[in-house]
Amino acid sequence: MTVAARVAVRGRPSSSAPPSISRQVSRAPPSSLSSSAAPPATSKSTAPALQCEHFQSCSGCTHEWDLDRPLVLKEAGKFFEDRGVPDFTFDSGRLWEWRCRAKLAVRGTAESPLIGLYEEGTHNVVDIPHCRAHHPSINSAVELLKKGISVLNIQPYNEDQGTGELRYVQMTVTTFNTSIPAAERYKYGKVQVTLVWNSRNEQSPGSEKLKALSDFLWRNGGPGSAVHLIHSVWTNFQTSSSNVIFGNRWRHLLGEGDFWEHIGGIDFSLAPSSFGQANTQAFNSLLRKLQKYVPYGASVVDMYAGAGVIGLSVAATRKCRFVKCVEINKESKVSFEKSISRLPKTFDCNISWHQADASVDSIHWLEGADVVIVDPPRKGLDASLIDALNSVGASGRKAGKTVESSLQKAKDEKRPWILRAREPSIQMESKTEWEGSQSWPQTLIYISCGWESFKQDCMSLVANKSWHLEKAHGFNFFPGTQSIEVLAVFKRGPRIAPKKKKTGKKKKTAK
Numbered sequence: 001m002t003v004a005a006r007v008a009v010r011g012r013p014s015s016s017a018p019p020s021i022s023r024q025v026s027r028a029p030p031s032s033l034s035s036s037a038a039p040p041a042t043s044k045s046t047a048p049a050l051q052c053e054h055f056q057s058c059s060g061c062t063h064e065w066d067l068d069r070p071l072v073l074k075e076a077g078k079f080f081e082d083r084g085v086p087d088f089t090f091d092s093g094r095l096w097e098w099r100c101r102a103k104l105a106v107r108g109t110a111e112s113p114l115i116g117l118y119e120e121g122t123h124n125v126v127d128i129p130h131c132r133a134h135h136p137s138i139n140s141a142v143e144l145l146k147k148g149i150s151v152l153n154i155q156p157y158n159e160d161q162g163t164g165e166l167r168y169v170q171m172t173v174t175t176f177n178t179s180i181p182a183a184e185r186y187k188y189g190k191v192q193v194t195l196v197w198n199s200r201n202e203q204s205p206g207s208e209k210l211k212a213l214s215d216f217l218w219r220n221g222g223p224g225s226a227v228h229l230i231h232s233v234w235t236n237f238q239t240s241s242s243n244v245i246f247g248n249r250w251r252h253l254l255g256e257g258d259f260w261e262h263i264g265g266i267d268f269s270l271a272p273s274s275f276g277q278a279n280t281q282a283f284n285s286l287l288r289k290l291q292k293y294v295p296y297g298a299s300v301v302d303m304y305a306g307a308g309v310i311g312l313s314v315a316a317t318r319k320c321r322f323v324k325c326v327e328i329n330k331e332s333k334v335s336f337e338k339s340i341s342r343l344p345k346t347f348d349c350n351i352s353w354h355q356a357d358a359s360v361d362s363i364h365w366l367e368g369a370d371v372v373i374v375d376p377p378r379k380g381l382d383a384s385l386i387d388a389l390n391s392v393g394a395s396g397r398k399a400g401k402t403v404e405s406s407l408q409k410a411k412d413e414k415r416p417w418i419l420r421a422r423e424p425s426i427q428m429e430s431k432t433e434w435e436g437s438q439s440w441p442q443t444l445i446y447i448s449c450g451w452e453s454f455k456q457d458c459m460s461l462v463a464n465k466s467w468h469l470e471k472a473h474g475f476n477f478f479p480g481t482q483s484i485e486v487l488a489v490f491k492r493g494p495r496i497a498p499k500k501k502k503t504g505k506k507k508k509t510a511k
């Protein structure tokens with residue numbers, strides 16, 4: 001399978017939905033927000049500003065002012081208030097140097113390489129050596145890579161001719177380092193570098209230059225160098241003429257093969273081919289908030305799970321009975337497998353990872369779960385999953401029958417690929433024997449990086465009172481852009497209006 005992501009225009013790339021390439025530049029001065037969600041307005045002089053020299057040309061950031069209050073906040077506060085949640089909160093987090101994962105195009109010449117993002121609406125790469133969003137270790141690793149390209153005469157990719165050697169680079173920072181105090185770990189993050197090389201494999205002509213470049217990075221940025229910056233070097237071979245970044249072949253070249261991070265109360269491993277959140281610290285805040293909505297001992301299904309970080313985090317911190325992680329990208333399996341090997345000895349949860357398409361036989365995954373967590377790509381939930389959630393959520397006998405009959409129908413069909421998908425690819429059995437349950441989720445936790453699709457999905461879920469919104473929180477996952485990450489908690493069935501307080505006065509009865 002090709003791990004697809006189009007370069008280079010920022011946001012939250014996913015393997016199934018290319019990130020938007022439109023840049024809605026907002027150079028307006030800070031606005032004052034009236035929503036209860038919004039922090040107090042600040043004056044222009046005190047508003048946190050991007051102050052990035054690349055802002056005019058780079059497509060990564062879309063607004064310079066009020067990094068702590070993306071423009072969409074006001075609308076979000078109103079949207080939730082109108083749906084019975086007046087206390088939407090927003091966590092503004094780290095405003096600069098927050099990006100721990102970057103995919104950058106490599107163009108230009110060996111003497112003068114350009115490493116960065118496309119200029120809006122073009123395929124001209126803008127060099128962004130001093131990007132204010134990047135973790136500083138990414139900028140340092142880019143500088144080192146440029147030196148290596150020049151010294152070794154590596155040819156950057158030429159899109160028009162399909163020639164050149166180095167097409168893209170993915171830089172991912174790990175802050176997992178238990179040998180230094182926790183407060184210093186972020187600052188000293190190390191970079192896993194993936195060089196996307198324009199050849200079929202390591203036997204192809206020119207591979208000696210790939211080896212020379214990775215040795216250069218390791219010699220000058222590895223553990224034996226003055227500043228230990230590089231965690232590891234990987235390569236991905238890609239010869240396609242499309243603008244899909246990655247091909248199918250990944251090779252670990254130097255340094256540690258496993259990439260660990262610690263957030264949400266767990267250690268987890270992430271292969272460079274797996275989806276990973278770009279803003280590690282904001283993701284940690286979101287996980288900490290999310291955990292509170294999962295009851296102790298709950299059964300959970302984590303849909304669109306990637307390497308299962310969310311599922312693993314709730315399994316460990318909420319002592320769940322079972323957690324099922326459902327993900328379409330088979331590349332994430334190996335990371336999940338490694339992560340479960342580091343769970344605490346006391347861990348007593350039946351946890352499994354399934355390679356499956358959430359849109360196929362969606363209702364099956366919901367059966368027996370108390371909580372369903374969904375974290376879809378930017379385009380939002382698959383229609384069939386919304387249908388399944390709605391039929392589960394609808395109250396009354398009629399709806400119950402609908403759920404049963406659709407399950408039965410799916411069972412009767414016995415399509416082999418569906419049955420295979422239900423078999424866990426990876427499973428860790430609990431020590432306790434839990435009884436199976438016929439229940440359906442009471443809680444739906446929706447994590448969204450696409451505000452427009454979230455609104456649509458939310459309206460579909462609450463329209464026929466299958467679900468109602470209970471809480472909503474926003475997180476500043478992408479400061480400098482219009483996007484926020486939303487964590488919305490729904491409860492099954494219609495909202496029950498709070499009982500009116502008795503006044504103590506007796507009603508007069510008509511004579």
Ligand SMILES: C[S@@+](CC[C@H](N)C(=O)[O-])C[C@H]1O[C@@H](n2cnc3c(N)ncnc32)[C@H](O)[C@@H]1O
Pocket residue numbers: 014015016275276277303304305306307308309310326327328329356357358359375376377378382449
């Ligand atoms: C926004 S990411 C979330 C990943 C994970 N929850 C995390 O935070 O690391 C969305 C994930 O959904 C997966 N995905 C996309 N379409 C899918 C589908 N139809 N069925 C299952 N997973 C899908 C992608 O491969 C990606 O890993």
